[in-house]
Amino acid sequence: MAVEKGDINAAGNPVPDLKNEILRLKKEKGAVIMAHYYQPAEIQDIADYIGDSLALAQIAAKLQNAEIIVLCGVHFMGETAKVLCPGKKVLIPDLNAGCSLADSCPVDSFASFVAAHPGHTVISYVNTSIGVKALTDVLVTSGNARKIVETFPKDAKLIFGPDRNLGNYINSVTGRNMVLWNGACHVHEEFSAEKIAELKKEHPEAKLLVHPECKRPLQIMADVVGSTAVLLKYAIESDDKEFIVATESGILHQMQKSCPDKTFIPAPPNDSTCGCNDCRYMKLNTMEKLYECLRTEQPEIIIDAEIAEKARKPIERMLELS
Numbered sequence: 001m002a003v004e005k006g007d008i009n010a011a012g013n014p015v016p017d018l019k020n021e022i023l024r025l026k027k028e029k030g031a032v033i034m035a036h037y038y039q040p041a042e043i044q045d046i047a048d049y050i051g052d053s054l055a056l057a058q059i060a061a062k063l064q065n066a067e068i069i070v071l072c073g074v075h076f077m078g079e080t081a082k083v084l085c086p087g088k089k090v091l092i093p094d095l096n097a098g099c100s101l102a103d104s105c106p107v108d109s110f111a112s113f114v115a116a117h118p119g120h121t122v123i124s125y126v127n128t129s130i131g132v133k134a135l136t137d138v139l140v141t142s143g144n145a146r147k148i149v150e151t152f153p154k155d156a157k158l159i160f161g162p163d164r165n166l167g168n169y170i171n172s173v174t175g176r177n178m179v180l181w182n183g184a185c186h187v188h189e190e191f192s193a194e195k196i197a198e199l200k201k202e203h204p205e206a207k208l209l210v211h212p213e214c215k216r217p218l219q220i221m222a223d224v225v226g227s228t229a230v231l232l233k234y235a236i237e238s239d240d241k242e243f244i245v246a247t248e249s250g251i252l253h254q255m256q257k258s259c260p261d262k263t264f265i266p267a268p269p270n271d272s273t274c275g276c277n278d279c280r281y282m283k284l285n286t287m288e289k290l291y292e293c294l295r296t297e298q299p300e301i302i303i304d305a306e307i308a309e310k311a312r313k314p315i316e317r318m319l320e321l322s
């Protein structure tokens with residue numbers, strides 16, 4: 001249950017008006033709040049910038065006047081912002097907000113995988129640890145992966161990690177044959193093609209919007225495959241009125257807010273009782289933690305300078321090619 005102004009917290013103190021306190025602290029400390037589309041609705045609503053992984057990296061790279069960045073997303077997004085803004089304090093509301101994809105690709109194992117494929121260019125998804133980024137030639141997001149992979153010759157030897165579903169999708173649309181790391185996202189893996197097909201029978205006019213981290217059968221069924229920003233843009237610009245959305249549930253907030261006259265139906269996962277449409281890491285961030293994070297200026301993203309320097313090159317290369 002959401003904690004509200006006037007309630008008493010666990011320490012026996014009155015709960016502050018979180019929204020106003022966050023806005024006050026933000027101004028007082030010269031902080032900027034950035035939020036990914038998968039964040040809880042109230043965090044999206046208070047953020048200065050909302051975006052997909054690509055937009056958040058692009059905005060961080062251009063931020064001039066902020067002393068502090070509070071990255072409401074997951075850990076790797078905070079790391080990317082820190083690499084791009086080494087002179088700023090980068091905070092995230094909960095340090096435990098990790099990523100199942102990044103976890104599926106440990107640095108040592110990835111280093112062995114790279115070593116086993118000599119002569120290959122290493123392309124990694126941004127959903128990786130800073131250590132994996134440091135082993136990478138160029139990073140991509142779901143918003144620019146196709147464009148960046150297409151900058152390489154058709155016969156180039158390429159490794160792609162860690163998301164096998166995004167990798168498969170990019171191979172299919174670019175005609176490349178990248179060697180894929182076998183990782184996946186716990187949210188996107190769970191959507192059920194069979195249940196979506198049943199839902200489509202009930203809503204024959206609904207367009208199916210699919211994130212490329214979903215499995216291949218969903219990509220094939222989709223009307224649109226794209227990053228969260230691409231799916232949102234499509235929903236806004238389309239004349240269609242009904243959409244089935246196969247990605248993390250947080251994006252539905254912006255879709256509904258931008259298109260109040262349209263209907264957005266969350267795609268069903270295999271187990272309808274599991275709550276799998278919610279990323280367990282993204283939803284660790286709450287307004288209470290955001291307030292505490294601004295108040296205490298903790299937890300802060302700290303990165304070893306040498307690794308940050310190695311990771312900067314593939315991030316900057318991605319931004320140049322985007």
Ligand code: 13P
Nearest residue numbers: 052053141142143227228
């Ligand atoms: P985008 O932000 O590129 O849509 O990717 C979503 C995601 O999986 C973030 O973890």
